[in-house]
């Protein structure tokens with residue numbers, strides 16, 4: 161039986177918030193079976209919990225933000241993506257500010273941090289959401305779907321009319337039973353356009369954004385001196401985001417995700433739609449031999465990343 165996972169020990173890191181530009185400390189602590197992923201705002205008195213659920217997603221403009229009562233935790237998607245990649249079910253995420261640190265704009269530093277803590281298997285069986293019927297969400301000309309599939313794969317298509325993005329592949333499919341999350345997706349960074357920077361700063365957003373934690377493009381080219389980490393890093397990051405956004409459901413998915421010009425808002429609509437369409441999916445547990453299809457990163461494979 162494939163079992164639930166948490167961390168072996170507590171680990172901490174410090175970074176800056178993408179929006180606030182301020183220092184944020186984050187501590188990840190092991191949690192028992194069926195706790196789920198629980199954020200704690202330890203700067204609030206008393207410390208305030210923010211639980212993971214698609215209906216707690218309160219903002220999706222530039223990141224995915226969870227809001228519960230007075231407590232908000234923004235930019236959760238890259239950490240959630242790394243947690244999905246490692247199949248971690250239960251964890252406390254303690255933060256002393258209203259956002260998860262942006263690190264280098266990818267999920268790579270989170271993956272490294274989680275693996276450095278070690279992964280602990282718990283007694284309770286791990287539960288997956290198995291898609292039985294197609295589910296879709298649409299907004300404007302973008303859409304996202306979940307379809308039945310024996311494993312997990314994600315395909316995405318973007319349509320940016322920008323010379324530097326046009327030069328890269330704008331569609332991609334990754335089948336995680338044979339392609340690893342750590343090597344194919346985790347290191348892809350978020351990206352932004354110079355023309356948006358002033359607009360964001362005037363709204364007090366993106367104050368921590370820089371060439372250190374994003375791919376930044378002007379009208380013609382990528383401004384980062386070292387260029388891209390993958391030839392098609394933009395679309396890989398969109399898959400990274402979709403995996404993180406769907407992990408607000410708190411369980412891995414057995415099915416196929418398809419996104420066309422999707423983003424945090426449409427991904428959240430899709431997760432909410434899934435919860436409404438109760439005959440379109442079921443909760444399942446899996447035998448060990450099915451593990452390879454659904455766990456994106458084998459713990460021991462990290463040495464090869």
Ligand SMILES: [Zn+2]
Nearest residue numbers: 237238350401
């Ligand atoms: Zn992102």
